[in-house]
Amino acid sequence: MAKLALLSVSDKRGLVDFATALVQQHGYKLISTGGTAKLLAEAKLPVTEVSSHTGFPEMMEGRVKTLHPKIHGGLLARRDKSDHLAAAKQHGIDLIDLVVVNLYPFEQTVAKPHVEFEEAIENIDIGGPSMLRSAAKNHESVTVVCDPSDYGAVLAALNDASALSALRRKLALKVFQRTGSYDTAIARYLEGQMAEPDMEALSGFPATYNLSLKKAQSLRYGENPHQKAALYGTFHEHFQQLQGKELSYNNILDITSATYLIGEFERPTVAILKHTNPCGVGSADTLLGAWEKAYATDRQAPFGGIIVVNQTLGQDVAEQIKDIFTEVIIAPRFSDEARAIFAKKKSLRLMIAKEGLGADALQEVRSVVGGVLVQDRNRTLGNVSEFKCVTKRQPTPEEWAALLFAWKVCKHVKSNAIVYGRGEQTLGVGAGQMARVDSSRIAVWKAGEAKLDLRGSIMASEALFPFADGLIAAGEAGATAAIQPGGAIRDEEIIKAADERGMAMVFTGIRHFKH
Numbered sequence: 001m002a003k004l005a006l007l008s009v010s011d012k013r014g015l016v017d018f019a020t021a022l023v024q025q026h027g028y029k030l031i032s033t034g035g036t037a038k039l040l041a042e043a044k045l046p047v048t049e050v051s052s053h054t055g056f057p058e059m060m061e062g063r064v065k066t067l068h069p070k071i072h073g074g075l076l077a078r079r080d081k082s083d084h085l086a087a088a089k090q091h092g093i094d095l096i097d098l099v100v101v102n103l104y105p106f107e108q109t110v111a112k113p114h115v116e117f118e119e120a121i122e123n124i125d126i127g128g129p130s131m132l133r134s135a136a137k138n139h140e141s142v143t144v145v146c147d148p149s150d151y152g153a154v155l156a157a158l159n160d161a162s163a164l165s166a167l168r169r170k171l172a173l174k175v176f177q178r179t180g181s182y183d184t185a186i187a188r189y190l191e192g193q194m195a196e197p198d199m200e201a202l203s204g205f206p207a208t209y210n211l212s213l214k215k216a217q218s219l220r221y222g223e224n225p226h227q228k229a230a231l232y233g234t235f236h237e238h239f240q241q242l243q244g245k246e247l248s249y250n251n252i253l254d255i256t257s258a259t260y261l262i263g264e265f266e267r268p269t270v271a272i273l274k275h276t277n278p279c280g281v282g283s284a285d286t287l288l289g290a291w292e293k294a295y296a297t298d299r300q301a302p303f304g305g306i307i308v309v310n311q312t313l314g315q316d317v318a319e320q321i322k323d324i325f326t327e328v329i330i331a332p333r334f335s336d337e338a339r340a341i342f343a344k345k346k347s348l349r350l351m352i353a354k355e356g357l358g359a360d361a362l363q364e365v366r367s368v369v370g371g372v373l374v375q376d377r378n379r380t381l382g383n384v385s386e387f388k389c390v391t392k393r394q395p396t397p398e399e400w401a402a403l404l405f406a407w408k409v410c411k412h413v414k415s416n417a418i419v420y421g422r423g424e425q426t427l428g429v430g431a432g433q434m435a436r437v438d439s440s441r442i443a444v445w446k447a448g449e450a451k452l453d454l455r456g457s458i459m460a461s462e463a464l465f466p467f468a469d470g471l472i473a474a475g476e477a478g479a480t481a482a483i484q485p486g487g488a489i490r491d492e493e494i495i496k497a498a499d500e501r502g503m504a505m506v507f508t509g510i511r512h513f514k515h
């Protein structure tokens with residue numbers, strides 16, 4: 001008896017060639033549905049409609065067509081059980097040996113702007129997942145294909161029983177991964193469309209948090225060589241790698257931090273990062289001017305770091321960067337001249353930010369013992385119009401501009417974070433210390449190492465000063481203005497310390513912890 005293959009797909013790429021090989025090279029008979037059957041018939045392939053195979057018509061606008069014992073019995077019957085085979089024979093159920101199904105494009109449908117609810121519901125596939133699951137459950141006997149990219153592997157394995165057995169298990173796993181992500185997408189959509197407002201669900205934090213991401217690539221290792229790692233999701237849809245070694249786990253973390261940081265700025269800006277922390281940021285009328293400011297902050301830390309720019313990176317900047325050992329350079333575009341300069345550095349990774357710098361992400365997910373933490377991404381600087389000067393002296397216009405620049409940078413520095421700046425340039429960055437005053441001391445020390453004068457500078461702190469010591473340290477270093485969230489028990493003491501030193505201080509009312 002000829003082997004049966006059931007084909008019913010929404011993604012028809014490569015299907016005709018695959019079906020032709022099944023019929024002409026492997027002796028399969030084809031059964032199919034709707035548009036798939038029509039496509040196969042137009043290709044002059046012998047095909048039987050599912051309704052003819054089951055003896056039962058499609059109905060309810062196609063909602064019911066493959067949900068039939070002759071389909072699922074043919075998929076689920078175990079070939080090693082005589083009672084299964086006897087039941088199939090008694091009820092005229094032909095065994096189905098191969099299933100090719102991919103699902104209605106639900107995710108693409110709901111991604112369209114202003115999609116109607118009815119259209120979304122009609123793109124929920126019922127028969128497809130049912131057939132895939134039935135075939136995958138019985139994968140010892142049934143080959144199941146849910147991805148056109150697997151057609152070649154299936155054809156190659158059909159003449160090799162041992163290879164086919166191993167492939168069937170992999171394909172079955174792929175099915176359940178696909179149906180799992182499909183159901184998750186439907187659940188997320190319905191949560192957002194609930195008629196009765198469920199504030200927990202509508203805020204993006206449902207009672208059950210499902211995360212289903214496709215593996216994008218295996219990584220050589222994680223943060224350290226003894227840790228295994230892989231990348232999941234759509235990272236590569238946002239970035240194009242033009243040259244260089246394969247991205248590492250740490251590179252991907254740095255690229256993410258760099259992209260979010262540079263997205264804060266509109267004027268030509270350069271940021272240099274190391275271990276996800278900015279160690280120099282500058283803005284200017286030209287990218288070359290911005291580079292000179294950013295690099296002047298710290299000429300040591302950029303070794304092995306990340307450089308990100310928000311304008312086309314041209315020859316002038318490339319000439320400045322070429323002799324600095326850099327892991328990754330990110331830009332919206334590179335000029336041909338810059339590409340030629342960097343091409344000589346074979347290991348250097350050049351990345352184009354395809355989706356625009358400052359790529360959005362609604363939520364951040366971090367693993368913790370026994371689960372994950374989920375939070376909205378920190379996408380605001382706060383309401384600048386509500387920032388309040390709390391000292392006797394108001395900031396000058398120049399100080400205000402510098403304070404806002406440093407505030408943008410400070411938001412992206414690991415807590416405890418202190419940033420000294422002047423104009424559109426960082427002068428010293430202190431990150432990740434247990435005491436805030438120590439972050440200030442490190443930032444002052446780094447400025448001294450770079451021979452940058454802090455007299456007349458400003459200072460930004462991403463969180464409140466619990467004591468006056470951090471503010472006093474800034475004044476002693478030469479800072480004339482400071483910006484911080486405020487809200488400490490000792491705020492009056494800290495304001496007094498600023499007034500005694502003639503400093504201006506701004507409270508933002510919003511903090512930017514970064515752990």
